[in-house]
Amino acid sequence: MQDYQSQKPIVLDILDAHRTMPGNLLPILHGIQDTLGYIPSAAVEDIARSLNLSKAEVHGVISFYHYFRTTPPGKHTIRICRAESCQAMNGKALESHAKQTLGIDFHETSSDEHFSLEPVYCLGNCACSPSITIDDEVHGRVTPEKFDQLLAACKGAK
């Protein structure tokens, strides 16, 4: 775990950059997660103070949205689409293959901290189901074999 003192200046900068923006809470949370990889619980107090909200309100927003996370992710985040079109093309088999290969369930990070696994409901890539993303890259028609290759390529690249 990183300690918040080293992250605090980054959070304060992001808060400062969004000071006059209307409806700025989501952009701030995105800014923090984009930079730190997650939203440290300790940052909630600074966010709340800056926006004149209660800590509970800020926490309520963070927990409402599936995308925001409060723990550090692995080096790579894999998102697997669980929605209908992907199911129609063996998405469920891919899901279990991924969980088994990585040895983790959804919302978990592998013990070597290499991969985090998240479910996602449609990537808009339904014409080439089943779909996954690895970080910001979309991959279509992913078979278990293709999944293994992508994983290996990730590890190779470190």
Added chain:
Amino acid sequence: MSRVFISRDSTALSLGAEKVAATLQQLSDTKGLKIEIVRNGSRGLFWLEPLIEVETDQGRVAYGPVQAEDVASLLETGLLEGKQHPLYLGNIEELPYFKNQNRLTFARVGLTDPVNIDDYIAHDGYRGLKNALALQPADIVKHVTDSGLRGRGGAAFPTGIKWNTVLNAPAEQKYIVCNADEGDSGTFSDRMIMEGDPFVLIEGMTIAGLAVGATQGYIYLRVEYPHAKVALNQAIAAAYKNGYLGENIQGSGKTFHLEVRSGAGAYICGEETSLLESLEGKRGLVRFKPPLPAIVGLFGKPTVVNNVISLASIPVILDKGGEYYKNYGMGRSRGTLPLQLAGNIKHPGLFEAAFGMTLREILYAYGGGSASGRPIRAVQVGGPLGAYLHEGQFDTPLDYEAFAAISAVLGHGGIVVHDDSVNMADMARYAMEFCVEESCGKCTPCRIGSTRGVEVIDRIVDGTQKDKNTVLLRDLCDTMMYGSLCAMGGMTPYPVLSSLNHFPEDFGLPAAKA
């Protein structure tokens, strides 16, 4: 210098388009061939992606699907001159899948460089805005009303009426909000427009601003679409630079500002009032209506909330007139709908057609049947809250009223195909589970009802008091349908009941009478 087109569309990228482009550039450099690779949108024939199109004396010639390994042999046999090759497709616009469409909204997607404003203007871009700048706001709204355009985001509410309400609401500040949350599975037309022709959305929003007197617009974009965000921001920057956004647009004295905001992975934020809450920086809880967002919307001000495709259809309406657009379609469903063919289908892709085609035509004549080669058994139209249709319903014309008549919806035009290996009790259970996951939590029938729904379906499938639990499930669906504040809880019964009614054998119940 040869001009070559390789798509930057997410789906093309998901199949390796980036590597194809890089390999082509590299091999051309080694051979000393001068090429310019344009990263266009996709033509939407996704089984042919990654696609390469080359500009030749005989027009554009296409090859596909191309993998990086194919590039060397393509170059050798004369790719740049449009010569024959096993991957040769000829003019893509002559393929029946493309030729038989009515591309009004998607006219430029796949043809142009999405973020090059000169290319946009050279292909009839900004003609709608030019006309709009010469009109009074009420006349702009009248064109939209005359066009018969109904919201493409799902509820099919007439766009002209919505705009008129905002136009007539007095306020010093009004907003245009584009709903780019596109959370329905099986849908990707919003994404394709934003990646393939972002200017058409920007132009549509600018016209909306002129029509109702709004000077600020927001595009609420789902976070699952990073490539769309890049394309939108590139296009917005170009529009500002060329005087199409900002103060004094094209010397008219009119102002319109535009910004992209990211969602954070909540399906319910596609619901318009929940979306506004989210834009204001709150949890995406659905608001009670009235007041309508048209009267009390973003930050309490009158706000137009429209879907991406609705707004992207505006430029052609203002360019060619409301009557022109209205001439397409049937009944009260006017104009065109971009259909998205997905799931277990041989020729998946985007197909823009006038309302009135039948599902059967789309599935078989264009879609080519299932990808697996097995019989098509169930088709879900309109996203996760849409009904499952069975073979006997495939002749229903694509029309809002005709679908309503069979307790189904067109929604966003997403068509997800399942072959006969599907288990419909599983799909019904999934629909309930999705509601558990995505409910905003405000009302009990939706929040608790869906959790109970999963359990009841499990018991039916288990064989625990089958009949009693089937009655209970129907009862629960009834409560959700009539007791929910929004369509999340109100429509989850559509996929559940249609599964139960059309495919009871999958629940271990006696088969339906044909």
